[in-house]
Amino acid sequence: MxxxxxxxxxxxxxxxxxxxxxxxxxxxxxxxxxxxxxxxxxxxxxxxxxxxxxxxxxxxxxxxxxxxxxxxxxxxxxxxxxxxxxxxxxxxxxxxxxxxxxxxxxxxxxxxxxxxxxxxxxxxxxVFAVDYCYSGYVMCKVMKQMIARGDIGQIIAVNANYIENSFLSLLAEKEQVNGRIWRTDPKYSGISNTCADDGTHVEHLVHYVTGLKIKRLLATTDTFGKKLDLNDNIILEYENGVHGAYWFTQVACGCPNEIDLRIMGTEGCLEWHQTRPDEVVYIKKGEAPRTLCRAGDGIDVPAGKLARVPFGHPEGYYIAIANIYRSVIDTILKLKNGETPTEEDLDFPDVETGVNGVKFFHAVVESAQNNSKWVEIN
Ligand SMILES: NC(=O)c1ccc[n+]([C@@H]2O[C@H](COP(=O)([O-])OP(=O)(O)OC[C@H]3O[C@@H](n4cnc5c(N)ncnc54)[C@H](O)[C@@H]3O)[C@@H](O)[C@H]2O)c1
Incomplete structure (x- = not known):
């Protein structure tokens, strides 16, 4: 064994x-x-x-x-x-x-x-996993299971951001010289910087939490005279006709890696921020907002049990990545031992999610370069 x-x-x-x-x-x-x-x-x-x-x-x-x-x-x-x-x-x-x-x-x-x-x-x-690490946060898994159980009813709108400042100083530079040069050089980074880098995290996280699949999108991208995008605004239509809006920027003065997720439903809504990853704000229709805390009271979906340290002790980014790896390792060991991995073992972003991410940033760039026309994703 x-x-x-x-x-x-x-x-x-x-x-x-x-x-x-x-x-x-x-x-x-x-x-x-x-x-x-x-x-x-x-x-x-x-x-x-x-x-x-x-x-x-x-x-x-x-x-x-x-x-x-x-x-x-x-x-x-x-x-x-x-x-x-x-x-x-x-x-x-x-x-x-x-x-x-x-x-x-x-x-x-x-x-x-x-x-x-x-x-x-x-x-x-x-086994092929892609490190969309934010889906490793326990509270993102909790939101996923609450939505699947119907806690917020039918989803009617999505709003998500990834905003940070890592390229603000690039705007003042004449040449694209920067310690992180490969990211803004198409030779090493491909056709997109911000959307490929940060935007694909949001594209994956929204899909992971809600199950929604993107049908088409329209986008604007700003390069500020540099080679690749640094600020992207996107309107999306999912396959069920629901609309969403995403904003990704790497020139947001003073902002750390803020990922914000708001999922609106007919019976309630959920809100999560990566700067406070152990908390989810849950508003049930007609009731006051409640803050659900990782390992705290009031979480009655199975993912709540995945918390590694008690309520109040922050877990954070490393543990989110470790949660992805835990599932990957569980899966690899089960397969090596001739066993069948469970749904929980397989709860990591796979190669198909990686393919979706690449299709996503290609559609964003195609739209932006064509007067923000709608681009279908298949
Ligand atoms: N999941 C996340 O949250 C997250 C965060 C940051 C970066 N990333 C991704 O991780 C990747 C690396 O980003 P980074 O910020 O660590 O970059 P980095 O520039 O800090 O490090 C890149 C590493 O790759 C090595 N390298 C370059 N070419 C190589 C080659 N041909 N063979 C072997 N090693 C080579 C470099 O020596 C260096 O060790 C990127 O794809 C980036 O998008 C993901």
Missing amino acids: FKEVTYGMVGGDLKALIGECHRKALGLDPRAKLVCGCFSAIDELNDECAEAYHVDKSRVYYNAEDMAKAEAGKIDFVSICTPNFVHYSAAKTFLEHGINVVCEKPLTLTVEEAEDLARIAKEKKL
């Missing part, structure tokens, strides 16, 4: 942002051990990482292809934490060598690449 998993990482050197979050989240799971990696495209950095992360030097690689070839059959999954342009080639090579993948978002630069990964993962029957 298998009880533990080993994993490798691509990207995530000592200075990288998200790789460290993945390692910390996985560090919360005693079943997972980092055993190999290609942490940087720069050889010396790679060697430094091996030492810092206690990875044997013989299992440090200088490209993803060599790593996949050498580690086939030896690791249970790989975490891909590189800039967007590397996702497709890296994920493809690991899948082709029979290795399960957890990949950062946006999944790929093009829809064709994303669909190709989905096809290979399906053909090879491999």
Whole structure:
């Protein structure tokens, strides 16, 4: 009976942002051990990482292809934490060598690449997760189950934002020189910056919480003279005719990573903010607003039991990612042991959600570049 998993990482050197979050989240799971990696495209950095992360030097690689070839059959999954342009080639090579993948978002630069990964993962029957980490928050799972149970009746409107300030200083720069340059350069980031980076999180989170599927959308994007979008406004129509509005910006003075979700229904509404992730405001029609708190009283859907620390002690971003990984690891272990994963085990964003994200930002850019015409998503 298998009880533990080993994993490798691509990207995530000592200075990288998200790789460290993945390692910390996985560090919360005693079943997972980092055993190999290609942490940087720069050889010396790679060697430094091996030492810092206690990875044997013989299992440090200088490209993803060599790593996949050498580690086939030896690791249970790989975490891909590189800039967007590397996702497709890296994920493809690991899948082709029979290795399960957890990949950062946006999944790929093009829809064709994303669909190709989905096809290979399906053909090879491999687990493929995409790190839409906000759906790992317990209170997002609570909202999902409350909505599915009918607590707010039928959904009639959605409003969601992702607003932050990481590129405000870019507006004053003549050249696109910036420590985070790859994000605003189409060569590395693809056709979209803000929508691909932050907008896909919202697109996924709304779908995860409400079950709504986007039918069509219209958008404006602002580049402020730079190469890619920095501020996006979107009107959406879901398949059931309900409308929604999203705003994504990376030039919002003073704003941290604020994600705001408001779901309006015929019998009530729910409101969540990532700056207070342990709380959901629930308003039942005709009653005063109530704040539901993670691990507090008044939550009677099963997801309420997923809280790891008691009421009042914040859980946060690392645990949201750890919750995604917990489900991924549960699924991988069940499959290795010849068991069937449960719905709860499979509660992680899969490769199809990654494909949807890529279709979404392509539709947003297409609309914005064509006088904000309606663009269908299929
Ligand atoms: N889920 C989230 O909340 C979240 C948050 C931040 C970033 N991201 C995503 O994570 C990815 C990485 O973002 P980041 O902010 O950590 O970027 P970063 O620039 O801080 O780090 C990128 C890492 O990839 C390495 N790298 C670059 N090219 C490589 C290659 N060919 N082979 C191996 N390693 C290579 C770099 O050396 C570095 O370690 C992006 O796709 C981004 O959209 C997701």
